[in-house]
Structures are given as structure tokens and as C-alpha cells.
Amino acid sequence: MTTFKELNVSAPILKALESMGFEEATPIQAQTIPHAIEGKDVIGQAQTGTGKTAAFGIPMIELFDANIKAVQGLVVAPTRELAIQVAAEINRLGKFKSIRALAVYGGQHMDRQIRALKDRPQIVVATPGRLLDHLRRRTIRLHDIKVAVLDEADEMLNMGFIDDIKEILNVIPTERQTLLFSATMPKEIREIATTLMKQPVEIKVKAKEMTVENIDQYFMEVPERFKFDTLTNHFDIHSPTLAIVFTRTKKRVDEITDGLQVRGFRAEGIHGDLTQGKRMSVLNKFKHGRIEVLVATDVAARGLDISGVTHVYNFDIPQDPESYVHRIGRTGRAGRTGEAISFVTPREMSHLRLIEQVTKSKMKRLVPPTNQEAARGKQQASAEKMLQTIEKEDLKSFNQTATELLEDHDSISVVSAALKLLTKERKDVPVRISSVQPISVKNVRGRESKRRQSGSGGKRFYGKRPQGSGGGRGGRRQGNFQKRRGRQK
Numbered sequence: 001m002t003t004f005k006e007l008n009v010s011a012p013i014l015k016a017l018e019s020m021g022f023e024e025a026t027p028i029q030a031q032t033i034p035h036a037i038e039g040k041d042v043i044g045q046a047q048t049g050t051g052k053t054a055a056f057g058i059p060m061i062e063l064f065d066a067n068i069k070a071v072q073g074l075v076v077a078p079t080r081e082l083a084i085q086v087a088a089e090i091n092r093l094g095k096f097k098s099i100r101a102l103a104v105y106g107g108q109h110m111d112r113q114i115r116a117l118k119d120r121p122q123i124v125v126a127t128p129g130r131l132l133d134h135l136r137r138r139t140i141r142l143h144d145i146k147v148a149v150l151d152e153a154d155e156m157l158n159m160g161f162i163d164d165i166k167e168i169l170n171v172i173p174t175e176r177q178t179l180l181f182s183a184t185m186p187k188e189i190r191e192i193a194t195t196l197m198k199q200p201v202e203i204k205v206k207a208k209e210m211t212v213e214n215i216d217q218y219f220m221e222v223p224e225r226f227k228f229d230t231l232t233n234h235f236d237i238h239s240p241t242l243a244i245v246f247t248r249t250k251k252r253v254d255e256i257t258d259g260l261q262v263r264g265f266r267a268e269g270i271h272g273d274l275t276q277g278k279r280m281s282v283l284n285k286f287k288h289g290r291i292e293v294l295v296a297t298d299v300a301a302r303g304l305d306i307s308g309v310t311h312v313y314n315f316d317i318p319q320d321p322e323s324y325v326h327r328i329g330r331t332g333r334a335g336r337t338g339e340a341i342s343f344v345t346p347r348e349m350s351h352l353r354l355i356e357q358v359t360k361s362k363m364k365r366l367v368p369p370t371n372q373e374a375a376r377g378k379q380q381a382s383a384e385k386m387l388q389t390i391e392k393e394d395l396k397s398f399n400q401t402a403t404e405l406l407e408d409h410d411s412i413s414v415v416s417a418a419l420k421l422l423t424k425e426r427k428d429v430p431v432r433i434s435s436v437q438p439i440s441v442k443n444v445r446g447r448e449s450k451r452r453q454s455g456s457g458g459k460r461f462y463g464k465r466p467q468g469s470g471g472g473r474g475g476r477r478q479g480n481f482q483k484r485r486g487r488q489k
């Protein structure tokens, strides 16, 4: 265990860390902060939710001068929401040293951003497209940059972003320090990365699996046409509190969201075709628990830190193993537990095995729940509500009526009626989700060989990915109830 003081972090940052409730450095922080403060280039790889943001945020704040009114640090992140989140975390860390970070991203008014940039924040956290816009309009100067960070580095250096990143890095002085972070770093990407760096120190927090061990991983073999009913049945049994449901296309995000709403779940979708205002409002609702299910493309797969996500569903299994790691990493963060459930069509079983192999993790098979089990699950949730009321509430004022009821009716009928009233009628409206091609190892190989022909020699496909994600949360109440009854999960 390493304290931040032992890492020679200065007083204003220690004060901020204390106010944030960070008591000890996480392993990636303990291992990277000293090298980064020394001025070394670093490639840092550690599992999802283990504090990589502060691992690059703290050294930047330490190295920068609040009196210099110029952008001294740049963080590039793949999505707008992530840029906003990273800037917010850096602002919390830098508060007592007056180091400010500004998020610069697409979908926001250019004028407003230009004005904010004129205030000369010390750190800019940007998405690549918008940053290039500013560079071309000369509304941002990157000449004083001392440290450049690629968060989600492997994503930033895949085929979809590499040219933008090179264009950005070309503008930054070569004596810069470059820091790269991600939970995944495929070998091919690591090779590209090192060409952009100066003798980087490579830090890989040793872990048996690429995924976090406090996420329980499951899969269900379920034909495409039964996926949606399986999802709502699972919700009924586990009553998720906050869940993300990841799916492959924007269209499916919309369809699943609509279907969930029709069936009475508080769900909203997020994907790249929505306005920035809508994306933010959906995410905020989810963060504050005003919706229980977030349906998403991979746009929400990387980096987002939403506390209390209990369940991640892969409604569609992701194309590549890295995407799997990042998607399920939206739960089980900062030492918490979580569950990940992946739906796999029979033809995709070999793809699931490939994901297990690459991530060195094992998913346990779950049998898809039946409608009867779902109906019973909902009753149990109601029973749990009743038990909690018995334990916590003062029921004296109801006693007289209860006694009268029991004089005329047997207790089973009275309790059954109470349960019926408490249990939400399931709106069994048929929902049709338009189907997609199953992913198969063959598909992936096809793309690989295309990539090899283009001379990249990669083992897997790292092209621009579809954006999306989703989620939900589930059943602590239910779990307690079942435990009391001594039932297995």
C-alpha cells in the first residue's frame, strides 16, 4: 500500500486528494506517478476503474505552473462525455493549486469554446475532431504543451483515429512528454504507440485477467429473436438498480429503449446520432438514478465512471475482446462489485470463446429465465418490499384494519392480495427488435486478412467501431430476500 505522500505529491494536491476521499494510491498510480513526475514518457496499462485518470492527472498538475497562462497539458479522449469527465476529475485534483482544465468537444458552440480557451486553462481535454477544428482555425495554441496524454490510447491509435492523433501530435513541440493509458493495449497498437514516444517506461499492472475480478461474468446462449424477452425476464428477476445494456447499432439502441419503455422500465438510449444536449441529459438522468437502464452503443463503453452501475448487459456480443473488457468495466469500479451478462446466439459461441481466451477470463453459463420465473421474481421483489416495511416502518395505525381483514379471511389470501397490489402488472406487449448478422470468428478473420493485406499485420480488427452501450442495475433487495430464504443465486 502506497500513500500519496510517499509518492512525494505536493501539499495542494494532497489536500485535494483528501477532500476526494482518496486515501491510498491505486497500483497504477503508485507505479506511474514517480516516472511521470520525473519527466519520462509512460505507457500505463491497468484494469478498468482502477484510477488511471488520476495517474496522469496528478503528475500534470504537479508539473504545471498556475501562473503561466498557456495550455501546458493536453489530454485527448475518444468521446465527448469522457472528455467532460476527465476535465472534471482534473479540476477536482487541481483545485488547491489553481490548475484548471477545460473540456473541448464536438457538439458544443464553437464561440463559447473559443471564449473559454481565451481564459487560458493550463490543461485542455479534447476529442480529436474538435481539437483539429480549433487548430485549423488557430483558436488554440499547442506550442507550450509540456505533457500530452492519450486516454484510451489503443482506441485513439486504432485505424479510425490514428491520422487525427498524428496531426495533433505534430503540432506539439517534440520535447514534450507523452503519456498513454488504457485498460487494453494490443501488441500492434503498442508498436504504433512507441513510434510516437521517447523510450517509454511501460507499466502494466500485473493481473491474472484483463477484466476486474470483482465483476461476475456470465453468458446466456439465446437465439436472436428471444433476446429481448430474456432481457426483461432477467430484469424482473434481478430488479436491477442501474444497468447498462450495450448493443451493436444505433437503430437497436432506439428499438430496445422503446421496447423497454413499453414494458414499463425507466430506460433511455445514448448513441452518436443524438444531439449533445440529449446525450448529456440522458447520462445525467442515469447518474442520478432517474432512469434505471441506459441502452447504449460503444460510445459509452470507454472510460465512463458512473458510480453504482450494478449490471452490464451485452445484448449483442462485442466484435472485439477489447470492447468486451471496456464495456463490462462500466461496473465493478473502484473496488465495487458488479455483474456482466452477455447474450450469445448459438452461432456466436466460438466468438465468445475467443473473447474468453484473449481476456483470460471465464464466463459462467446461465440458463435464460422463463416467463414463469420472471413472474415469480417480481413477486419476490414485492415480498422483499413488504419485509422491509415490517422491519423499518411503524405499522400500528394499520393494525386495526389488518385484524379485521384477518377475522374474515385466511392469512394466505390477505397476504396474496397485498402482494398482487404491490406487484407491477407486466405489460406483455410483443416487442420486435430488427435482427443483425451474428458475429463469428470467421467474420473477424475476414477483416483481419483484409488488414494484413494492407500491410498492418494485425491479429485482430481495430477499425473504427460502431458506437454504443447500455446497462441496468439489479437486485440487491431481491438478493437479500433470496439469501434469507437460503436460495442459491
Ligand SMILES: Nc1ncnc2c1ncn2[C@@H]1O[C@H](COP(=O)(O)OP(=O)(O)OP(=O)(O)O)[C@@H](O)[C@H]1O
Pocket: 021, 022, 023, 024, 025, 026, 029, 046, 047, 048, 049, 050, 051, 052, 053, 054, 182, 183, 302, 303, 304, 305, 329, 333, 334
Ligand atoms: N486512489 C484512489 N482512491 C479511491 N478512489 C479512487 C482512487 N483513484 C481513483 N479513484 C476513483 O475510482 C474511480 C475510477 O477511476 P478512473 O475513472 O480513473 O478509472 P480508469 O482506470 O480510468 O478506468 P477506465 O479504464 O474504465 O477508464 C473514479 O471514481 C475515481 O474517482
Ligand SMILES: [Mg+2]
Pocket: 052, 053, 151, 303
Ligand atoms: Mg479512464
